[in-house]
Amino acid sequence: MWFIEDRTDPGQAAATLLGRFYYYEGGNSKWMATLVQSSGFPLLIPLLFYFSPTKCDHNNGTNDNSTNNTITKKYPTKSKVSTLTLIYIGFGLIATGTNLLYSYGLFYLPVSTYSLLCATQLAFTALFSYSINSQKFTPPIFNSVILLTASAALLAINTDDVDWRHKPYDNYFIIGFFCTIFASAAFSFCLSMVQLSFEKQLIKGGTFYAVLEILFYQSFVATCACVVGVFASGEWTTLNNEMKNFKQGTFSYVMTLLWIAVSWQVTSVGMVGLVMEVSSLFANLIATLTLPVVPIFAVFIFHDKMDGDMIVSLLLAVWGFLSYIYQHYLDDRKAKVHNVEGVC
Numbered sequence: 001m002w003f004i005e006d007r008t009d010p011g012q013a014a015a016t017l018l019g020r021f022y023y024y025e026g027g028n029s030k031w032m033a034t035l036v037q038s039s040g041f042p043l044l045i046p047l048l049f050y051f052s053p054t055k056c057d058h059n060n061g062t063n064d065n066s067t068n069n070t071i072t073k074k075y076p077t078k079s080k081v082s083t084l085t086l087i088y089i090g091f092g093l094i095a096t097g098t099n100l101l102y103s104y105g106l107f108y109l110p111v112s113t114y115s116l117l118c119a120t121q122l123a124f125t126a127l128f129s130y131s132i133n134s135q136k137f138t139p140p141i142f143n144s145v146i147l148l149t150a151s152a153a154l155l156a157i158n159t160d161d162v163d164w165r166h167k168p169y170d171n172y173f174i175i176g177f178f179c180t181i182f183a184s185a186a187f188s189f190c191l192s193m194v195q196l197s198f199e200k201q202l203i204k205g206g207t208f209y210a211v212l213e214i215l216f217y218q219s220f221v222a223t224c225a226c227v228v229g230v231f232a233s234g235e236w237t238t239l240n241n242e243m244k245n246f247k248q249g250t251f252s253y254v255m256t257l258l259w260i261a262v263s264w265q266v267t268s269v270g271m272v273g274l275v276m277e278v279s280s281l282f283a284n285l286i287a288t289l290t291l292p293v294v295p296i297f298a299v300f301i302f303h304d305k306m307d308g309d310m311i312v313s314l315l316l317a318v319w320g321f322l323s324y325i326y327q328h329y330l331d332d333r334k335a336k337v338h339n340v341e342g343v344c
Contacts, residue, residue, distance in 0.1 A: 011267035013294055016118075017301065018260045019103075020111040024302055025247040025256075029235045032242075033103040035226035036257045038095060040265030041219035044212050051209040087202060088214070092221025094190045099222065100229070101183035108176025112295030112304040116151060117180040119317045122324060123148045124188035125284040132192045133199070135281055140330070144323035151316035154309055191271070191280035198276050211273045219268070282328065 019033060027033065106114050123145040129135035194214070197203040203214055230236050246253035274283035295314060298304040 011263045011270065013297075015260055015263035015267060016106070016111060016115060016294055017297060018256055018263060019106050020114075020298070020302060022256050022260065023107055025252070026242065026245055027253070027256075028242060029230075029239060030100065030103045030107060031226060031230040031233055031235045032239065032257070033106070033260075034096070034099045035223065035230060036261045037099040037102070037264045038092075038219040038222035038226065040261035041216050041223065043262065043265050044216045044219075044269075048209070048212050048216060051207070051212060053207070053209060083202060084217075087197060088217040089221050091190060091194070091214070091218040093225060094186060094193075095218055095222040096225040096229075098183050098186040098190065099226075101179045101186065105176045105180030105183060108172045109180065110304040111298040111302060112310060114176070114180055115294035115298070116310075116313050116317055117177065118184055119148050119151060119320065120181060121184045121188050121284050122281075122320065124185045125191060125281050128188050128192035129195075129279065129281045133195050133280065135279065138327055138330075140323045140327035141281075144320040144327075147316045147320035147323065151313045151320065154313045154316070188280070188284065191275055191284060194272060195275050195280040208273070211269060211276055215265075215268050215272055219265070281324075 015037075022033060105117070109117070126135070126137070126141050126145050130137045194203075203210065230239075243250050243253045248256075270286075271283050274286055295304065295310065
């Protein structure tokens, strides 16, 4: 699983830049931008078959009693179907709302501003982890929350670069700002709830198959909800013209949406895997490590402005990341000391 988890950072950065590229080159459908964030779930089907507990049981053999006991521990009995159904539907609907808010935020904001606002995920995750997952609120984490909040607040009062799509009023910046903030809060809440589901054994964790399973069903629900949204909003009537009028051509339009779907799916697998193995706080830390780098790419690719306030906001966000990293360094060092004492 480590191979995919290590792709969480570049996956989110690539998905964000491709999402901006979609809007920048003529894409206009917020529901389509939302749909591709979850519609990559069919890519998980081969992995589900490969990592299936039944397949693993068959490969390992089931004649020996000790082997049976090991398999039972490795692949625990599932929760009730009704419980899992409610959990997957709940997570899927939350993901739909979160992705839609992110789509609006990315549409109305420069990608540099959007990426730095997404860094508030860490602050929200710290708060939800403290209240839901009993995560300790240490001074470095508290310092990081303050810094990331200050970074977002600095962006909120800096609206000089809101006219990137030639919009006449700053109201579009306000809409994008709050959509991104609310999306970050909802995303962080969902991660903490996933961790709680693993902790309470509502979803039986411990295997890569469990990660794939929750993502498959959650993404399936989210995709179905997005399809309903595409038709209910009437945006489906404009998609054909949107594809034909895409500045880089029809093929580029299709490939952009395809790789956005792939990037988000890889990111999601890594995120849930890290939640299961470590915590929602650590997963969000890893996922957002590259967000401060995105504005730098945005300056060269999309010609976003990088003024003094933006640079200060970027530095505050990086400082906030370093505070989180320092806290995990302390936790890791403490764990190693305990392991050494246990051996002695």
